[in-house]
Amino acid sequence: MTELAHRPNISALLVGEYSSERILVQDVFRKCGWRLFEARNRRRALHSLEQNEVHVVIAESDLPKWNWRKVLSDLRRLALPPQLVVTSRTADEHLWAEVLNVGAYDVLAQPLDREEVERVVAAASRQFEQQRLRQRPAAFHA
Numbered sequence: 001m002t003e004l005a006h007r008p009n010i011s012a013l014l015v016g017e018y019s020s021e022r023i024l025v026q027d028v029f030r031k032c033g034w035r036l037f038e039a040r041n042r043r044r045a046l047h048s049l050e051q052n053e054v055h056v057v058i059a060e061s062d063l064p065k066w067n068w069r070k071v072l073s074d075l076r077r078l079a080l081p082p083q084l085v086v087t088s089r090t091a092d093e094h095l096w097a098e099v100l101n102v103g104a105y106d107v108l109a110q111p112l113d114r115e116e117v118e119r120v121v122a123a124a125s126r127q128f129e130q131q132r133l134r135q136r137p138a139a140f141h142a
Contacts, residue, residue, distance in 0.1 A: 010125040012034040015045045016060035017090065021112045028117050029106070042066040046074065054082045055128040056121050061088035061095065072104050081100060081131055083124035087112065
């Protein structure tokens with residue numbers, strides 16, 4: 001476990017099938033003491049986002065009928081949008097540049113690497129917390 005993984009109270013939503021990698025992600029979250037919600041489609045993902053505070057959404061790049069661009073668009077409608085981490089089996093510099101340029105947090109190449117998942121999720125959660133602090137009214141900063 002990396003030093004970043006010691007950040008408590010991180011919650012994320014895993015969106016997609018992740019057939020073989022779901023267990024790896026679940027194990028990372030369990031060992032780090034983080035909370036993981038899961039949804040295989042848009043309807044369930046949006047319901048989970050309504051019901052839970054989620055700091056990071058981890059989504060496959062090409063979900064059927066809901067690719068990462070549509071996921072990002074839906075997240076931006078939330079009062080405090082979670083950071084989006086896109087995963088792809090064909091992750092390359094073009095996808096990475098496109099994801100970052102439109103405001104998603106990062107790209108993880110599949111097959112997923114345990115340490116990279118820990119590092120990116122912890123860093124994305126920090127970014128979410130900074131965003132939350134910026135949105136607080138000035139009265140809370142006094």
